[in-house]
Amino acid sequence: MELTVLDQNNDAAAAAAGGCSTGSCGTTDDQMSHLPDSIREKVENHPCYSEEAHHYFARMHVAVAPACNIQCHYCNRKYDCSNESRPGVVSELLTPDQAVMKTKAVAANIPQMTVLGIAGPGDPLANPERTFETFRRLSEEAPDIKLCVSTNGLALPESVDELAKHNIDHVTITINTVDPDIGAQIYPWIYWNNRRIRGRRGAEILIEQQQKGLQMLVDRGILVKVNSVMIPGVNDQHLKEVSRIVKEKGAFLHNVMPLISEPEHGTFYGLMGQRGPEPEELQDLQDECAGDMNMMRHCRQCRADAVGLLGEDRGEEFTIDKIEQMNIDYDAAMQTRKVVHEGIMEELHEKQEKKRRLAAVSVSANDATPQANTRPALMAVATSGGGLINQHFGHATEFLIYEASPAGVRFISHRKVDQYCIGNDSCGEKESALAGSIRALKGCEAVLCSKIGYEPWSLLEEAGIVPNGEHAMEPIEEAVLAVYQEMAAEGKLEEPQPEAAVSQTASA
């Protein structure tokens, strides 16, 4: 059996979507080379626009935008904008001046941080002075940082010129629907031309503004990602249509995110008992949309003040009182950053080249060798970045989920868990966190990590999940592929034969 590290590519879809050529999440590996240079440069070190980049490059958000011009039923003003953030209070609301100071401090201390986003806690374009003052200063004082913004789209058309002026070439619009009747179930009101407009008419205006803004951005060559919140029973059946339409208009990437609706967050949906989707429902919808659109699957629904690699939050290291004590020489920092970025890109290109060679070998072998009758398998991976299996099972706060199949390996999603191994052996919480981790891995057939203790090893085996610590420090996809091949060779992955075939075989 020959398997490849799957690129999930769809060139036709890619061309229509503005050049990106993966079916999974914007851009990965060798297909990056098929993008026009101008687009590749915008994508290859942006952790949200490239699944591959998110293992290496970090982003940060500055919370300068408190107000919002619409109400979503999944939002409570006490919390970050759910369009781009998981619920959780913003620790510090910043002035543009503080935001610039913080951005430079983070960029100097985390040189792999490539992108500064404004994503809340309200809507950035409903706070134009604060948002654009921050962007204006950063584009002048820190020109090596990409600027990114996320909006509900209501004020987008009148903001496009200003966005273009500050070299903002990544814009996310949250589009949950293109149907005003569905919109009326999500947005109770919008604030438009100094009036509150409720119900269907409000949703209709919002949708018109979103679509108009999308078109204007695409016309100016600004990359657009569309985020959609999947709300079961409200817009889940409709999001395929949304995906098709935004792709047609030239959006680069679609990110379908699960509704977060815990009652304790106090949102309308939370209090009304509206549920969020199960991981399988989300994955199914992402797969269905993927036929029409490049899908992002590695979103972490981060806070409006998040700092670090996706999935980590180093905000506590950069509170205002701490950064006021830092003495940052940004010109010197830019030199260091340049060297670090070049080093990472070199590593990435080598990795891509290796994958291309591997794929070429596998394709030629596949011509001669029929694939074995193996079924796909989900595998969980513990990683702290760098695209490697490099985290202890007990230190993981999330696992990346990959699907291995005869067609190759593809990233599917991530699953959050409570870290159970925190050096305190005596507490009962440890047990429940470990049980929670194992529950979160339901459906996975193996978990790959750098190390794992005896206790979780046994419990994982009891749960039917094969623990594997043999691929420490190896690249993720290659390790997953190797484990899949081993399992296939051991006959653990044979497709069950249909009953009729079994009985025929038996009677013969």
Ligand code: CLF
């Ligand atoms: Fe921030 Fe958003 Fe820019 Fe990324 S986040 S403004 S595009 S830099 Fe990324 Fe975070 Fe998901 Fe957003 S993982 S919530 S998609």
Ligand code: SF4
């Ligand atoms: Fe909340 Fe964002 Fe919706 Fe505004 S756009 S109501 S901040 S989720």
